[in-house]
Amino acid sequence: MAQALILPMAAHVALTAFLYVLLTAARAPAIWGIGRLPNGSNPWAATEPRISANLSSQFEWPIFFHAACLILQLTHVSPAAVMLAWTFIGGRVLHSGVQILTRNVRLRGIVFTLNFLAGLALWVLVVWPAGTASAA
Numbered sequence: 001m002a003q004a005l006i007l008p009m010a011a012h013v014a015l016t017a018f019l020y021v022l023l024t025a026a027r028a029p030a031i032w033g034i035g036r037l038p039n040g041s042n043p044w045a046a047t048e049p050r051i052s053a054n055l056s057s058q059f060e061w062p063i064f065f066h067a068a069c070l071i072l073q074l075t076h077v078s079p080a081a082v083m084l085a086w087t088f089i090g091g092r093v094l095h096s097g098v099q100i101l102t103r104n105v106r107l108r109g110i111v112f113t114l115n116f117l118a119g120l121a122l123w124v125l126v127v128w129p130a131g132t133a134s135a136a
Contacts, residue, residue, distance in 0.1 A: 091115025
């Protein structure tokens, strides 16, 4: 369990890097003319703002995920923390797919709630580690 929380953090970095590549590809027709349709339009024009918004969201709630993982990695990694970290990452991947590929805000909210609660639960483990007695 020495590096158990580093892998989900690296997975989030990989997701974010992938989104940067996707955004670059979506903007290529407008910026460089690469991939324009025969009429000169950008085939990604409708999707590009959703990719951009999703990329921005990778620097909001996930910051708290990374902070919790670092604290837990330095203090006490538990199987519950590892499960929650991977649940968070699964939720982020699903959230990206839903936000980029659909306009279903309700589904996106449900998926966001999944990774939000997983991140919040990681912070519960930071504040109240399992197996420690409270000082009363």
